[in-house]
Amino acid sequence: MQFIDLATRVARLRGSLEARIGAVLDHGQYILGPEVAELEQRLAAYVGVKHCVGMSSGTDTLLVALMALGIGRGDEVVTVPYTWISTAEVVALLGAKPVFVDIHPQTWNLNPDLLEAAITPRTKAILPVGIYGQPPDMDAINAIAARHGLPVIEDAAQSFGACYHGRRSCGLSLIGSTSFFPSKPLGGFGDGGALFTDDDALSEKFRQIRVHGQARKHHHPLLGINGRLDTLQAAMLLAAFEQFPDEVRLRQEIGARYDQGLKSSHVPGLTLPHVASGCTSVYAQYTVLSPERDALQARLQAAGIPSVAYYAVPLHLQPVFGALGHQRGDFPVTERVASQCLSLPMSAYVSEEDQRAVVAALSRADEPHRA
Numbered sequence: 001m002q003f004i005d006l007a008t009r010v011a012r013l014r015g016s017l018e019a020r021i022g023a024v025l026d027h028g029q030y031i032l033g034p035e036v037a038e039l040e041q042r043l044a045a046y047v048g049v050k051h052c053v054g055m056s057s058g059t060d061t062l063l064v065a066l067m068a069l070g071i072g073r074g075d076e077v078v079t080v081p082y083t084w085i086s087t088a089e090v091v092a093l094l095g096a097k098p099v100f101v102d103i104h105p106q107t108w109n110l111n112p113d114l115l116e117a118a119i120t121p122r123t124k125a126i127l128p129v130g131i132y133g134q135p136p137d138m139d140a141i142n143a144i145a146a147r148h149g150l151p152v153i154e155d156a157a158q159s160f161g162a163c164y165h166g167r168r169s170c171g172l173s174l175i176g177s178t179s180f181f182p183s184k185p186l187g188g189f190g191d192g193g194a195l196f197t198d199d200d201a202l203s204e205k206f207r208q209i210r211v212h213g214q215a216r217k218h219h220h221p222l223l224g225i226n227g228r229l230d231t232l233q234a235a236m237l238l239a240a241f242e243q244f245p246d247e248v249r250l251r252q253e254i255g256a257r258y259d260q261g262l263k264s265s266h267v268p269g270l271t272l273p274h275v276a277s278g279c280t281s282v283y284a285q286y287t288v289l290s291p292e293r294d295a296l297q298a299r300l301q302a303a304g305i306p307s308v309a310y311y312a313v314p315l316h317l318q319p320v321f322g323a324l325g326h327q328r329g330d331f332p333v334t335e336r337v338a339s340q341c342l343s344l345p346m347s348a349y350v351s352e353e354d355q356r357a358v359v360a361a362l363s364r365a366d367e368p369h370r371a
C-alpha cells in the first residue's frame, strides 16, 4: 500500500498531461508562458478572489507575502508551532521573530482564544495554518486582526479546496498561500505554489517580487527573488485542475469512510479528526491521535501499511528555533498532539479495501497476542 497514491492519479491524468506538455514544447515559452496566466485565472475564479500569482513553491509564496508586507528585522509574526517548518522558517529568514500560539484541542489549528495575548506592538502579521486540510477559524482570527490593524496570511498549503462557511480556503483573509507540492490536495509534478488576494496593490507587489523586484525591464524598485512558477508546471497543473473538484469529493468520501470504520472499530484511546461546524476538510492528511501512537505505527508497519507521525516534533522544540528560548511545556496542546499524531494512507485514490485493511490493523493494535 502507498502512503500517497500518486501513480493512480497520473494514470488518470496521463492523456491530458501529455497534451498540455506537448503544447508547451510547441510554443517554447518555458518562463512565464501563457499557461501560468491561464492557471492563475482559473484558480482565482475557483477561490473567488481577484488575483492569483503562481510561484515556485508554497514556501516562496509565504516569503513573498511577508516581503510584500514589508516585514523584516525587529518585527513579529504570530503563527502556530504545529505546522510544517516553512511557516515559521520564512519569518526567521527575513530577520523577524515567529511568535507561537498554541493550537485548539479539537481542530489542531490556531486557537483564537489565545491569539490576542500574543500580539505586541512589534506584531506585523498573523499567519494561521489549515492543518491537515481544514481551514483555521478565520472569522475569529480576522476579527482580532482587524482590532489591531494587522494583516492575516492564511497558510493554506494543506487546505486548498476546503470551505469555511461557504467560502473557499485561500480567499478567507487579506492573503491566501498554497503549495502544489505533489502530495498536496492540488498536487503538481514538482514544486510550485500560489498567492491569492483581492488587493490590487499587493498582487502587483507579489508579481514584482516574484521576478527580482522588477516593475519593467531593467527597473527594480523592490528587493525580490526568483520565485516564478514554471510554465511546464502550470501546464500540468491545468490538466490536474480539471479533475480537482472530483478529487476533493473523493478525499471527503475517503475521510468519511475512515471516520465510520474507526468509530465502529472502537480502538481504545483513539481520537479522530474533528471538522468544525461550517467547515470542510480536504484531508491533505487523515491524522488520528493515540497515546499508543508508536505501538499503532508498528502494528501498521507489520501489516505492510505505511504511516507517518506528522508532526512529531513541534517547531518550538526544533533546534533551529532554539534561540527563541522555548522549552517543553510551553505549548501543551501542540505537544500532546505531536506526541500522539499518526497520519494514515491518504489521497483521492485510497481503495475501500485498503481502508478496511488500515482499520483492521489499527483495531488489533491493542491486542498483540493475536498477532
Ligand SMILES: Cc1ncc(COP(=O)(O)O)c(C=O)c1O
Binding pocket: 057, 058, 059, 060, 083, 084, 086, 087, 129, 155, 157, 158, 179, 180, 181, 191, 192, 193
Ligand atoms: C503548512 C505548510 N506550509 C507550507 C508548506 C510549504 O510548501 P512547499 O513544500 O511547496 O514549499 C507546506 C508543504 O510542505 C505546508 O504543509
